[in-house]
Structures are given as structure tokens and as C-alpha cells.
Amino acid sequence: MRFDIVTIFPEFFSGPFEHGIIRRAKDARIVDIDVHDLRSWTSDRHHVVDDRPFGGGAGMVLKPEPLVNAVESLRLPSEGGRAVVVLTTPQGKLFDQREAERLASFDQVVLLCGRYEGVDERVVNAVVDEELSIGDVVLSGGELAACVVVDAVVRLLPGSLGCDRSAIEDSFSASTGLLDCPHYTRPAEFRGVAVPDVLLGGNHAEIARWRRQQSLVRTWKRRPELLDAAQLSDDDIRFLDELKATTK
Ligand code: ADE
Numbered sequence: 068m069r070f071d072i073v074t075i076f077p078e079f080f081s082g083p084f085e086h087g088i089i090r091r092a093k094d095a096r097i098v099d100i101d102v103h104d105l106r107s108w109t110s111d112r113h114h115v116v117d118d119r120p121f122g123g124g125a126g127m128v129l130k131p132e133p134l135v136n137a138v139e140s141l142r143l144p145s146e147g148g149r150a151v152v153v154l155t156t157p158q159g160k161l162f163d164q165r166e167a168e169r170l171a172s173f174d175q176v177v178l179l180c181g182r183y184e185g186v187d188e189r190v191v192n193a194v195v196d197e198e199l200s201i202g203d204v205v206l207s208g209g210e211l212a213a214c215v216v217v218d219a220v221v222r223l224l225p226g227s228l229g230c231d232r233s234a235i236e237d238s239f240s241a242s243t244g245l246l247d248c249p250h251y252t253r254p255a256e257f258r259g260v261a262v263p264d265v266l267l268g269g270n271h272a273e274i275a276r277w278r279r280q281q282s283l284v285r286t287w288k289r290r291p292e293l294l295d296a297a298q299l300s301d302d303d304i305r306f307l308d309e310l311k312a313t314t315k
Contacts, residue, residue: 068173068224069099070217071141073134074180075116077104079210089218092227100217105129108136117183126184131193134179134186138194141177148174152196153216155209156181159198162212164237166199167219178216180209244297246290248281280306287311 072080080102084093092098106114109132117127143150151173160166170176179186179195191198201212221227237247251262265277283306286293294307 068097068171068220069101069175070178070220071175072100072102072178072180072213072217073105073137073141074102074210074213075105075182076180076208076210077102080214083214084217088227089221092221092224095226097224097226098221103137103141105133105137108133108140120184124184128184129182129186129190131187131189134190135193138177138179142194143175150175150177152177152179152194154179154181154186154191154195154198155201155212155216156186156198157200157203157205158185159200161203162199162201162216162219164219167216167223170216170220171223176216176220178213180213182208243282244293245282246285246293248278248285279303283307284310 074080080100084090084100089098089100093100105116109115115130116133117129120126120128138152142152149172151170153170153176155178179190199212199216201215206212251266255262255267263277265273268274283294283303286297287307287310299307
């Protein structure tokens, strides 16, 4: 899989992909991440990428020509695999685990980092397949959002994590739809707080049951709306009914 990131701040990306899982995935050629300076698709002497908005108002708008040229030169031809062009913007569809899983199925993701007051709407109409927002919060640009998208997708690629099971068990994964359970490591007691006994007992069925129930408790308390879409067993439903009946 490959990412092509188009930005006016290419140096922004010199750090985030040089650590941990992403670094290892790059070294193992599981993913290629190329960062491109939007200015290289300008044709004027000053490499201008933005201009004032028609109709007036504050801020600057990214011009259409450089972005459209960038996509047209970077997007793989259809025989090169499945490609998708994504614009990061607070106006986009909310990026979630399901979306990360979907993007992980493409051969190429071209990520356009939004900036300033926005991007000329004709870019969206001409070359953008999806507009994504990483949350209901306004960042100063799409670069951080692009990092979030790359990170969330790369860790899902086969071979990226040492152990492929842990991606499946993550919070929000399509397979559970629940928040993750709490985790503990040594020491068994820290500042007077002991690790739950069940985790020390070595009974794997009991441990799995406890973890599932903890996931249910957390999801119900923190993100109850997720339970509507989660796949729940009869045991889960019984447990939740009891929980609701015994908790104020
Ligand atoms: N650019 C600015 N804010 C953003 C957000 N929340 N998501 C994606 N891109 C953005």
C-alpha cells in the first residue's frame, strides 16, 4: 500500500512516521509514504498556492490548479490498483475505525491536507473522493489529521503489528464495536491498588469473560451509543440488563 501526502508543509512530516509501528511498516515495505510539496505543482515564479476568497471574508483559500495537478500526477492509473483521494477538512465525514478499515483496503491513498479558510470547492468536485474530519474540532491545518489517518490505517495492514490479533481486539474494531477493557502489568500491587484477582489466576476462560464484561461496563458508561451497533451475545445482554438494574 502507498500513501501520497500533498501539503504546503512537507517538513511537518519529517518526524511522525519515523517511530514505532509506522517506521517498522515502512522498513518492511508494507507501506510507502511519500510526502509532496504542493508548491511543486505551481507554474508561477512565486509558487503561489493560495488566494483571497471570492465574495470577501477573512483568510485565504487554496487554489484549484496546484491541487488538481497534484492529484492528476500522483493518482495511480486504474491498472496500478485501487486508489482513493482524501481531503482532510473539519467539514468532512467523521473518521472512525470503520473508515480506517475501509481505507486499508486500497492500494493507494492520496491525502490532500486542507489549509487556511479552505480549499477551492472545484477541487472537491473534480478530484476528491472523500472528505474526512478526525473529530468535531478545528485544527490549524489538515497535516495533523493526515498523520492520524496514516497511523490508524498503517497499523491495520497485515504484518504491521507484531501480533495481528491485537488490532482485531482494539477499541471500536468492527469485530467487537466495544471499548477495550482495562489492562494491567507488574507490579501486582501499586500504591495500595491490587490487580484484579481474576487476571492472576491463569484461568483463560474466566479472564476472557472478565475482559468482555469490563468492555461492556466501559462502553455502557462512556459511550452507550456504541452498544446499539455492537454484536452482543445473550450473555452480554443479560450482563448489561443486570448492570443497568444495579447501577444508578
Ligand atoms: N483540518 C482542520 N481541522 C480538521 C479536522 N478536525 N479534521 C480534519 N482536517 C482538519
